[in-house]
Structures are given as C-alpha cells and as structure tokens.
Amino acid sequence: MSDYEIKVGTWNDLSEGATAVRRAVFVEEQGVAEAEELDGKDPDAVQFLARDGESPVGTARLRFPEPTVGKVERVAVRKSHREAGVGSALMRAVEDAARDENATKLKLHAQTRVEAFYRQLGYETVSDQFEEAGIPHVEMRKRLDS
Incomplete structure (x- = not known):
C-alpha cells in the first residue's frame, strides 16, 4: 500500500x-455516457487522486450539499x-478531508x-435500490467521529 500516494x-x-x-472506469468499462460522467460539478468539489x-x-x-454533510x-x-x-486509502483521505471541514x-x-x-468501511445502507446512469445503486451514510 505504501506505493500509493493520495493527492x-x-x-x-x-x-x-x-x-x-x-x-x-465509468465510460469505457461501465458504459456511462461521458456527458453524464463529467457533470460540471467538479470545480465545486474537493478532488482526490491516487x-x-x-x-x-x-x-x-x-x-458539501449541506454544511455538515459531505457527499462522496x-x-x-x-x-x-x-x-x-x-x-x-481514497476513502480514508475523503473522510479526513470531510472532518477538516467539520462534516x-x-x-x-x-x-x-x-x-x-x-x-x-462503516457505511450503512439507507435506501432501496435505485438506478443512476443505468446502474443499480443504494444510498449509504456514515456518521463521522470528530
């Protein structure tokens, strides 16, 4: 794992x-339309790259759709x-960044x-199955410790 760097x-x-x-991953492997994948919301998000x-x-x-709720x-x-x-490793970095923003x-x-x-990783499923980009999904949530 030590070979990976998360920016x-x-x-x-x-x-x-x-x-x-x-x-x-999304466009070539899973067949999501590129226009749907690159949705214009990236400039408003904290980005993570391994x-x-x-x-x-x-x-x-x-x-952060709400001040104390982060959306991964x-x-x-x-x-x-x-x-x-x-x-x-990516999810640990995301959780650390969310805590830094008081989520x-x-x-x-x-x-x-x-x-x-x-x-x-401690997430709980809180919804029935639904479709996004033609792929079955569920909503999951996790409470962060400070």
Missing part, C-alpha cells in the same frame, strides 16, 4: 488524472489496482456491486 486538491490541480481514471508512481490509478470527489462521489479505481487497498456525516450513492466494500 488532495482542486479540479484545476487534479482534473487530468481524475478524468483519465473516471473515463477508464497515484502509483506517476500513474493515476484511483479518484474520488467530495462535495465519483469513486473509481482502475481494474488493475482493485483489491490493492487503493479504494480504502459530521458522509453520504454516497454506491453501486450495488460495491456495497459490501463501503459496509466494511
């Missing part, structure tokens, strides 16, 4: 790597780096195939 920054700082990972050396291998973003979005890890701790709760829309991953 936290703005869309201006991290858009190139984040877009590359999201395009590979690198293996110089290669971008994972990404996430964090927005666009979590993606390249197929070649799944099961290697990249997703967990008390995080929410996310998890694809149902990765619901167990988020459950292992």
Whole structure:
C-alpha cells in the first residue's frame, strides 16, 4: 500500500488524472455516457487522486450539499489496482478531508456491486435500490467521529 500516494486538491490541480481514471472506469468499462460522467460539478468539489508512481490509478470527489454533510462521489479505481487497498486509502483521505471541514456525516450513492466494500468501511445502507446512469445503486451514510 505504501506505493500509493493520495493527492488532495482542486479540479484545476487534479482534473487530468481524475478524468483519465473516471473515463477508464465509468465510460469505457461501465458504459456511462461521458456527458453524464463529467457533470460540471467538479470545480465545486474537493478532488482526490491516487497515484502509483506517476500513474493515476484511483479518484474520488467530495462535495458539501449541506454544511455538515459531505457527499462522496465519483469513486473509481482502475481494474488493475482493485483489491490493492487503493479504494480504502481514497476513502480514508475523503473522510479526513470531510472532518477538516467539520462534516459530521458522509453520504454516497454506491453501486450495488460495491456495497459490501463501503459496509466494511462503516457505511450503512439507507435506501432501496435505485438506478443512476443505468446502474443499480443504494444510498449509504456514515456518521463521522470528530
């Protein structure tokens, strides 16, 4: 795991790597329309980029729809780096950043195939299944300790 570096920054700082990972995972692998994936909300979000050396291998973003509630979005890890701790490292960085902004709760829309991953990190499913971008999702939440 020590080979991975997580960068936290703005869309201006991290858009190139984040877009590359999201395009590979969401657009190419899962068939999400690029226009839906790149939704224009990135400049308003805190961006996270995991690198293996110089290669971008994972990404996430964090927005604040309410002052104390963070919304985790666009979590993606390249197929070649799944099961290697990249997703967990990204989520730790997201949770730390949310705490730094005084968030008390995080929410996310998890694809149902990765619901167990988020459950292992302490997230609880709080909705029935619904579709986003043609993919089954559930809403999950986690209370943050200060």
